[in-house]
Amino acid sequence: MGDVSNDLSRRERRKREVRDRIMRAAMKRFIRQGFDDTRVDEIAQDADVAQKTFFNYFPTKQDLFHQLAEERIDELQEILEEERSGAGSTRQKLEHCFVRLSELLEERGLLARDLILEAMRARPPGMTGEDITKLHTAFxxxxxxxxxxxxxxxxxxxxxxxxxxxxxxxxxxxNWVNIRDYPVKDRLAQTAAFLGEAISPKGAGRKGQP
Structure with missing residues (x-):
């Protein structure tokens, strides 16, 4: 019984490793050359798997892209949990969260916009109840x-x-995914500062007040 269980565990671990490798390869390709210009055979080659193996995990390139979009919500949740356990005031934690998000957006460029748009487009009018619940819980x-x-x-x-x-x-x-040339980095910083002030107790040293 133990040998069977170990074999299943190894197979499941192997599947996760292959899936993660495919997704990492796809992310690098998408960042470098965009979603439309990336072919499945390129992703498979980078991940060192056969195209048939790719399709065993993802029916289409769009399905893979959607999974990447879903993981961005999980990534944000991880950032929030890390900031929660860190030092600093609540206001500082919110600002740090938004700064880290801004850095991720800058690092991934247009891919980040496409991923967020995909998450919104997949289930209109926006994030799912599950996605919102994750963010509500973390914030x-x-x-x-x-x-x-x-x-x-x-x-x-x-x-x-x-x-x-x-x-x-x-x-x-x-706004960022819908408005051309939207100043997302500045707006995230402004929003974090505004929200930090809004959640603070009345008279708790607000900016511009004695």
Missing amino acids: GAILRDGQVRGDVRTDHPIEFLTEMVVGGFGAVMN
């Missing part, structure tokens, strides 16, 4: 910790504050 945990520390206002329910933070983030992302 909400940071804000809830802040209320315990005393640097997040308590005159509004945590659910409302979380909605405002997620909504602000979502608005910037939506």
Whole structure:
């Protein structure tokens, strides 16, 4: 029984490794030459797998791209969880999250825009309930910790504050994928500063106030 279990475990691990290799190869190709100009045979070659193996994991190139888009939500959630466990005020944590996101967008260029657009396009009118729940949970945990520390206002329910933070983030992302030459880096910084001020207790040293 143990040998059978070990064999299954090895096979599953092998499948995950191959899938991850294909996705990493695709990401590099998409960043370098774009989605439309990347062929499945190029991805398969870079991942050191046969085209048939590629299609065993992903029916089409679009399916692979959609999976990459889904993983970006998970990546953002990981960033939020890392910032939650780090040092600093709640306001600083939010600002760090938005800065790190801005750096990722800059690193991946137009691919990042396409991935976010794909996540929105796949299930109109935008993110799924599951995606939003992930972000609500991650942002909400940071804000809830802040209320315990005393640097997040308590005159509004945590659910409302979380909605405002997620909504602000979502608005910037939506504008970025839909508006040509949208200043996403500046807007993320401005939004983080605005939200940081909005969640702070009244009179807690706001900018421009004594």
